[in-house]
Amino acid sequence: MSKLPKSFYIRNNVITIARELLGKLLVTQINGSITSGIITETEAYKAPEDKASHAYNNKRTSRTEVFFNEGGIAYVYLCYGMHHLFNIITNKENIPHAVLIRSVEPVHGIELMLKRRNLTEPHTKLTTGPGSVSKALGITKDHNAIDLCGDTIWIEEYSSKPVKVISRPRIGVDYAQEYALKPWRFIIAGNAWVSKG
Numbered sequence: 001m002s003k004l005p006k007s008f009y010i011r012n013n014v015i016t017i018a019r020e021l022l023g024k025l026l027v028t029q030i031n032g033s034i035t036s037g038i039i040t041e042t043e044a045y046k047a048p049e050d051k052a053s054h055a056y057n058n059k060r061t062s063r064t065e066v067f068f069n070e071g072g073i074a075y076v077y078l079c080y081g082m083h084h085l086f087n088i089i090t091n092k093e094n095i096p097h098a099v100l101i102r103s104v105e106p107v108h109g110i111e112l113m114l115k116r117r118n119l120t121e122p123h124t125k126l127t128t129g130p131g132s133v134s135k136a137l138g139i140t141k142d143h144n145a146i147d148l149c150g151d152t153i154w155i156e157e158y159s160s161k162p163v164k165v166i167s168r169p170r171i172g173v174d175y176a177q178e179y180a181l182k183p184w185r186f187i188i189a190g191n192a193w194v195s196k197g
Contacts, residue, residue, distance in 0.1 A: 015046070022042060024157060036104075040188045086101060101130060168186075
């Protein structure tokens with residue numbers, strides 16, 4: 001299958017991109033080993049107006065500066081001091097949009113994913129929730145700002161079969177006032193590999 005081109009990421013509608021990422025294959029090649037999973041759950045973040053975004057109100061810090069790059073790169077940050085969360089920067093330079101990958105359904109390298117997660121057999125706990133996704137696929141802060149059209153982390157077309165998409169409010173953004181209820185979390189209907197929230 002072919003990697004998604006840069007043009008996929010630099011479009012101006014992050015909501016559309018978040019929906020269209022569902023059903024695509026997120027692939028990592030780390031230390032020569034490939035792991036991958038079908039993207040089953042995403043969340044869109046639409047700064048500067050989105051109060052749930054780290055780049056709300058065009059906030060620029062050493063952590064958020066990556067938001068202001070042209071789309072098609074990764075934003076990886078440490079949550080609660082222990083979980084690496086993998087996001088995709090979208091849109092053109094200086095428009096801080098991003099998509100959080102919340103869950104995937106494992107496809108390749110499942111034995112390695114289990115080892116990384118200290119699990120013995122595959123079940124939905126393996127790659128549901130954004131921290132689990134990153135750990136299973138070997139994604140860390142070292143991959144922050146990496147080019148998603150390169151050979152370390154990329155996304156491929158996987159199936160031409162359309163998926164049925166359900167939208168819900170995002171998880172863990174109660175502080176975001178009116179933006180807490182925006183239905184910007186997208187999941188594949190009927191897929192077990194999604195967060196419980």
